[in-house]
Amino acid sequence: MVLRGLFFDALRKGSSERKKFLNQPTCNVEEHGYNIRNLDFNSAATNLECIEAFTDNVKKILSLSEKYAEEHTSKTLQDIVNVVERTSIEEVKIVARIFAVLLSQINIAERHHRYRRWSMYKRREIAILHFSDGQHHQADDCFKMLKENGFTPQKIHDSLCKQNLELVFTAHPTQSERRSILKKFAALDAALEALDVHGESQTPLQKELIFMRLQQTLLAIWRTNNMRTIKPSPEDEARYGLSVVEETLWDAVPQHYRIVDDSLRRLGQPPLPLNCNLITLGSWMGGDRDGNPFVTHDITKKIIYLSMMRACRLYYNEVEKLLWALSMTGEPSAQVLEWLAEHQNDFHKEIVEVEGRGGHQTKNWDFYRSEQTVEEPYRQVLVIVREMLERTIIRAEAFSNGREPPPIEGKCFQTTEDLMQPFALIYDSLEQSGNHLVCHGKLKDLIRRIRTFGLYLVRLDIRQESSKHEEVMDAITSHLGLGQYSTWSEDTKIQWLTNELLSKRPLLGSQEFNCSPMVREVLDTFKVIADCHAEPFGAYVISMTQSASDVLEVHLLQKEAGCRQHLRVAPLFETKEDLINAPKALLALYKNEWYKNHFETVHTKYQEVMLGYSDSAKDAGRLTSVWELYKAQERLVQISAEHKIPLNLFHGRGGSVGRGGGPQYLAILSQPAGSINGSLRVTIQGEVIENYFGSHRSCELTFERYTTAILKATLTPPAPPSDLFRDVMQRMSETSCSAYKKIVYDTPGFVDYFRAITPEQELKTLNFGSRPSKRAKGGIETLRAIPWMFAWTQMRLHMPVWFGVGSAFKSEMDAGNLETLREMYAKWPFFQSTVELVEAVLSKVDVEITKLYEKMLVPADVLHIGEMIYKELDLSIECVKKITGRENLLSNNPIIK
Secondary structure, three states: OHHHHHHHHHHHHHHOOHHHHHHOOOOOHHHHOOOOOOOOOOOHHHHHOOOOOOOHHHHHHHHHHHHHHHHOOHHHHHHHHHHHHOOOHHHHHHHHHHHHHHHHHHHHHHHHHHHHHHHHHHOOOOOOOOOOOOOOOOHHHHHHHHHHOOOOHHHHHHHHHHOEEEEEEEOOOOOOOOHHHHHHHHHHHHHHHHHHHHHHHOOHHHHHHHHHHHHHHHHHHHOOOOOOOOOOOHHHHHHHHHHHHHHHHHHHHHHHHHHHHHHHHHOOOOOOOOOOOOEEEEEOOOOEOOOOOOOOHHHHHHHHHHHHHHHHHHHHHHHHHHHHHOOOOOOOOHHHHHHHHHHHHHHHHHHHHHHHOOOHHHHHOOOOOOHHHHHOHHHHHHHHHHHHHHHHHHHHHHHHOOOOOOOOOOOOOOOHHHHHHHHHHHHHHHHHOOOHHHHHHHHHHHHHHHHHHOOOOOEEEEEEEHHHHHHHHHHHHHHOOOOOHHHOOHHHHHHHHHHHHHOOOOOOOOOOOOOOHHHHHHHHHHHHHHHHOOOOEEEEEEEOOOOHHHHHHHHHHHHHHOOOOOOEEEEEEOOHHHHHHHHHHHHHHHOOHHHHHHHHHOOOOOEEEEEEOHHHHHHHOHHHHHHHHHHHHHHHHHHHHHOOOOEEEEEEOOOOHHHOOOOHHHHHHOOOOOOOOOEEEEEEEHHHHHHHHOOHHHHHHHHHHHHHHHHHHHHOOOOOOOHHHHHHHHHHHHHHHHHHHHHHOOOOOHHHHHHHHOOHHHHOOOOOOOOOOEOOOOOHHHEOHHHHHHHHHHOOOOHHHHOOHHHHHHHHHHOOOHHHHHHHHHHOHHHHHHHHHHHHHHHHOOHHHHHHHHHHHOOHHHHHHHHHHHHHHHHHHHHHHHHHOOOOOOOOOOOOO
16 A cells, blocks of 8 residues: 555656656655555545546546455446446556556565565564465474474485475566566565665655655656567577576575575584585576577577676676685685696786787786785685686677677686686685684675576576477488488387487488478587587477487487587476376386486486476366376386486476466475475476566575475475375366366367457467467467466456366265365365365456456357356356365465455
8 A cells, every 4th residue: 555655646746746746855754644554545546536647437447446346246347347438548548557557566565565474474573474374484494393293403404405496487478567667666675675674763864765766666667668569589588587697596595595504503403515506597598499489599509608698797796795805814725725826827928918918808917916915815816716707708798799709818717617616715725724704704605606506697498399309300311311200100219219329420420411491490409509518508308298209319419419418308298198108208218228328327317307287287177287297297206216217307387377386385295205305396487587586585485485395395295195085086187177178179169269258369469478379370279378378367267277177076076075075185285285276266267357258259159158167167166165165265365365
C-alpha cells in the first residue's frame, strides 16, 4: 500500500502539477502519513479520483475490478464488460497499463514482506516462518533437525563439503519485462530495504529522501514503455543473464558461504574448505540452438569471450580493493616468492619492450616499481595479476567483437586454475604467518568467487536437437558412399559409431565436403568447441533424445572437430515414451565398449542425464508426466549404481507448475531416494530469474533453501513407496493420460477451440524472446510447451495442469480406494507435492473470466469442448478436496489463498 499511495500521489503531481513535482526537493512524509509500519490507504479507485488524466470510464473499470476481486460475481463481471464496451481503445490501454503497474507493485511488496519475515525469523522475533513450517529452510534449523535425527556434526560438515548446486540460466521463456523496468524494480526493492534496515536510525530528512526516491522511480516506471518494440537477440538475452551475475550473484555467493560457515560454527564445526563448491553457474543463453536459428556458432563464440571479458573486469575491481587491504610487509611463503620470481623475470623483459614503444601498459607498473612496495610482497603479486587481467580483458573484448586482438606483450589468463593460483598462494602464506583474520576477509571472498564463477562467470551449455545430428550423419555417410545413416537400425548405428570412435583416422579429414547450410552450421559449432577448449562450456545437451546412438553421434562429431577434451554429453528425455525408454538407452551406453573406456579415462567421471518437465506434461498431462519422471529417475539411479557410475540428474524445470515449476524446496524433497546424492543441476528460466536472484536478499533466501533441501534430501531421503501406492499411481497415470490425450489430440475441433479462446496466435507476435514459438509447422504437437502454458494461463483456466487429474482420482475412489489416496497424501512426499501443486493451480482458475472469453470468441460448433473441460474441472476440485480433507481449496494455507 505504501507503493500504491506513493504511486498515485506521483501521478497526481505528474499530471496536473507536473512542473511542481519535478522541482520539489523532498516528499513530505508526515503530510501524507506514509508510515511503513502503519499502512492505511484508500482503494485504487479512490486514489484515482484526483488524477485529472484519467477518464470516468478508466476509474469505473478499476473500481468495478476491485469489487469483482472481493465479491467474484458474474453480475460485477458483466458490469465491467458493459463499461469496457463503451470505452475507447486508448482508455483500455491506460487501464491495462495501470493493472500491470499495480500488479508489479504487489509482487514487489509481497516479496519484500517475505524477506522481512525471513530476517525476523532469523532474529527469532517471530516463532514460525509460515504455515508450512517444519521444512527447515534455514541452515540453523536444518542442522538442528539432522542432529536430532542422529547425524553427527562431522557428518553434516562432510556432506556439505561434497555438495554442489548448479543453477543453469535459460533465456526461454524470456523475462517479459524490459531491463529498463527491472532496474527500476530493483531500485524500489533497495529503497524498501533501506526503510526496513535503517528506518529507526534515520533522520526525518533521510526518510523523506527515500520516499522521494520511491516516488521518482514509480513515476519513471509509469512513463517507461514496458513492452519491447523489437525481439531481443540471443546476445541481448546473454547480456541480461551476465548482468544478473554482476549485480546480485557476485556479492551474494560469498555472503551465502559466510551464512553457512556461521551456522557450522554454532554446530562446533570449522568453516567449509576453500575447495568446496556449494554453488556453480551454467547458462543456455547463447548456447541453446534447439529450434532457434538465431543462435549460431559465431554467436556462441562471441558470448564466450563476452563472458570472459566481464568476468575479468569484476576480478580486476576486486584486485584493486585487495591492493589496499594486503599491504602487509615481511617474508612471504616460499611458494609466493617462487611465483613472484617467475612472473617478475617475465615482467622485467616486457616492461622494456612496452616502454620502448610507449605502450599503454606502463601505467599499471608505476606503483609496483615504487620503493614503498619492495617490502610488500602481496602487493607485488597483485599488481602483476592486475596487469594479466587487463591483457585478458583486451584480448577477450576483441574476440567478442569479432576482431583479432592487438599485439599484447606478456601473459594472459587462460584457465581458472591459472587465475586461482596466486590468490591461493597468498591465502596460504597469510595463514602460515598468523594473519588469519586478514585472509578470511576480502581475499577469501574472492577465492570463493573464483571457485563459483571461474574465468567465464558461467559455463555455457550447448543444446541441439537430436534430429540435427542425424542429418549431419546422413550427409557424412552419403558423402562416404555408405548409404543413408537415418535408415539404419539402432544396432547398426551403434556399431558403426563405435568403430569410428575407436579408429584413429578422421571421418572426413581434409577432403572437400559439400553440405547444406544447416549441416555446416552444426559442424562449425563443434569447431568452436574445439577451438575454445572445454573450460568455457558445461554440457552438450541433446534434446529429444531417444536412443544411445544420439549420444555417440555427438561424441563422434567432437572427435571429428578435434576436441582434445570432450564435453560431457547429457541426453535430454522429454516425452512420455522417451522417459520410458531412457533407462534402456542409458544401459546401452554403459555397455558400449568405447563409451565405458572413454568414461573411465577422460570423461568428467559422472554421467549427466537431463529430464524434461515441460514437454512431457504437454505430451501426456501433468499427472502422467510427474509419475513417468519419478519412475525414470528410479531406474536411472539403479542402473548407474549397478555399473558403479555416479549419476547427476539435470532437471529442466520451468517457472509455472505446468512446466515443472513450484516451490523448489518441496520439489527437491519429493524426489526418489538416491536421485539427489549431494548434487543437483536445475534450470532457472528467464521468467523467474528476477524473482529468485533480482536482489541480494532474494539470492540469500534462494541459496539457503536450495542448500538445506539438497542436504536434507541426501541424508534423509524419503522411503520408497509401497507396491500398493505404486499400483494405484500407475493406474491413475494411465487414466489421466487417456483423458488428457482424448481431449487434446483426439477430439475434433479442439485446436480450433484452443486457438479461439486463448491468445496463442497473438502471443507469437509479442517480442518476448529470440526463439520462435514452434519447432516446425504443425498443430499442438509442434507448439512449444511455453506458449502452450502461457496461452491457457492468460484466460485463467490453466487446463494442462489439472486436466485428467479428476478422472484419475475419481476412478480410484469409485473402486473404494479413497482411504488409500488419503494415506498416500499423508505418507508419500511425492504424492503430497503433486496434489498440493494441483490444488494451488485449481485455486487460481477463474471460470467466470474463462466463460467470458468463450462467449465472445469461440464458434458455436466447438462450444461443447468447453463443457467437457468444465466438467473435468469440477471433478478435479471435488476429488482434491476429498483427498486432502479440506472443505475449500487451500484452507490450510490462508496466506497463499
